[in-house]
Amino acid sequence: MQSHNVISILKFASNLDRINRQDKDKDKDKDNGVASNRVQQREIQGPVDGNTNMGSSNVEISQKLTHELISQDTKTEVFRWSDRSVDETKVHGLDDKVKSLQRLLVPNNDDSGFRAIGIVGMRGIGKTTLCQVIFKKQEVKNHFLPRIWVCLSKQPKDDLDNKKETVKRMLECLGVEESVIKSADNNHGLEGLLFALRLQLLGKRYLIILDDVWCKDDHDMEFYSLLDRDENCCKKLAYGLPKGCGGTVIVTSRAEELAKKIVGEDKLHRLLPILDPESCWKIFKDSAEEGDIKLSIGLENLKVKIIEKCYGLPLLAKMMGKIASENLRERTVVPQSQQQS
Template identity: 35%
Template sequence: MAMAWGLFNDGAGVLSNLNACHEFFSWTASIITAIRYRQSASDSPDRDKTAAQPHDKKKSDRLEVDLWKLKTAMPKMLDLIDRVEFVSHKEQAAALLPDIKGAVLDAEDLLDEFDYDVLKLKVECSKNLEPDHYNDTFLEFFDRSSDYIRRVKIIQEKLDHVHKQAMDMGLHQAPRKFDKSVRPETTTNFNCVEKMVGREKEMKELVGRLGVRGLKRGRTESKAEMTELLVLSIVGMGGVGKTTMAQQICKNANVKKHFGPIIWTCVSDDFDTKRLTKAIIEGLGGDASSDNLNVLMDKLKDRVKSKKFLLVLDDMWDDILKDDTAGWKSLCECLKSGAEGSRILVTTRFHKVGELVAPTNNYELNGLEPKVFWDFFESCAFGSTSSCNDQRRSWSALVKTLFQS
């Protein structure tokens, strides 16, 4: 048993790789064979001592293969879920997505359950127990093989079916980015004609962090090449007002006086260095017709040279984290030829992105204060008027009570 226990320790990972899986099942099969041999010998000296062995070995081999197939199918299915979620606004994808997730969750639950049973077997084997107890422990573990084989087969059939349905619909080739109809491209222009509500403090702080302090009369701004390109990130949940805040900053009179060109670029979920470089060049009034990234980056360097610019990269997703952030670093390197005082303003809902682009200059944008929110709600619901009659006051109180209950 000591030698067997050593083998079990070596194969404790079980499904971590193909060799570990094979080692574990070979070891358990050998223990079961030894137990069956002793049982048959004690029951009847004349009984064929190898009668039970072929069936046990076949069951063990079947479970090993089925579990390994299920384990290796998971990356493909998780990739499929990731792709289908990006097109879940389409009716067919939305209908199939819950079935794909359900089948994957069933598979993950079964694999976790098997890991638990293996861990339980390991704990039992680590105890100083009598041989008969070891026999019962292994037989109890092995007797569950038939149930596992049955359940794995059902789950695998479900996975195969939903994967085939997704392939027939072409969903397995869906790009990992949202359609423009779902996430329309943002610009500095917005429809809101009234001033932003309840963000005066945040606006003042953000403008200050961009280095805008107001120009003194007679002061000449330096056009020296910058020593460091500073980035400010606005981080907050979707819909909290990050883009609106950035739009207001771009239209702020002091900001427009402080910076030369102000360039707005919508990043969204596709951080494509070439696309963004082209967009920035065009925002600076340059020619971005080339498809050669090196040529485009040289053009960008020339365009920003000696200019104190403000570049807004709106709605940046975690796609920037891929490829060891090489695209982000190369883009920033080109922009360093700008004048001292240039800034990049990034809006994102991902804290990891904010920490990457602006490790020491993150600004958390939270929701409106309750009083400001209700004042804004009343204005939207009942119209912006200074007079507040009894009927309007009653309706406002009723709505507030319903929301708070």
């Protein structure tokens, strides 16, 4: 049975190789005179000066692999949703980033200034997980009240006005009754919703995580822009976030330009792929061994190959582990016909 398990993992790895080769062939067709895109990078430890090439084939391949794995795993459209819950024992490779972000959130001095922090990076890099871990830290709990987690991922029943939907979700997370939210919307529209949000947060040292922020157009981008400055405009999100009591907002987004507009370029931090191969292996193993599944000894021989295919992306390692687990589970189920014989 063990050999069957290894064969199934090898088949899985070969599928990744196929995707990899296809993407490399596509990249060759695009390389004739096309310059690589460059974007500013800032790790969570702090801003980093200079430019770093993020248009490499490895990064593009990792993004496409992630999309491919998600497509294989879900045959119908799935609307992403996140919450504050996380199993910290299964979080690997983020320790230094968690400590750095915690130092930003809980300063040694009694700072009452408003903070807006942006965390950006490609899909599956660990933006949400990082915020989930920091959200549960006792020092953060002691420092902020209230603390709310607001997932802004698109949902099928969203308000057609993305700006209103954002504020409504924030009010819901603050415990405001649905009837009050509807009344504010019906009677005063966006301005009424923002005023209700402002009243809820006035005089409080709040922490708000806005996870997976996106926008449809320039009007949405303008609504989110400059959280720490534009408090006077009653039609912008900044109006609903009173300043002067140490309130903090953390924004996660795959859209770097949007995040820059929201928090300012100097407050923008980029998450990079995990460099420690053992962290990727641990993520893969945790995912593969969920339930009663145990990895075979032969799988260790594929460790280096699997780590290479992760490209430092936690989500990719997790998805690979999940697929490996399903393959292993299928191999361990004895067919009914064999049981009867």
